[in-house]
Amino acid sequence: MSDELAKLEREIEQTRERLAGTIDQLLYRSSPKTIATREVAAVKGHYVDAETGEPRTDNILKTVSVVVGTVVLIVVLRRVTR
16 A cells, blocks of 8 residues: 555656646747747748858848839829729
């Protein structure tokens, strides 16, 4: 009986430790600072080559094209609706 009780207490303690670790991970992952850092890294990874550190001009040009196209579309639509 004593061995079973000791075993149960160890299992409970191990479960508590796992839960505490899980909670710490969730708090870290949901931290606004961590989220912002992760998003900045994702954007940076899209526009900068991780191996060489050189800008990815193809992705930059695609983004600039979309922005310019959107601005031109808005200007044209405003002039047409007047």
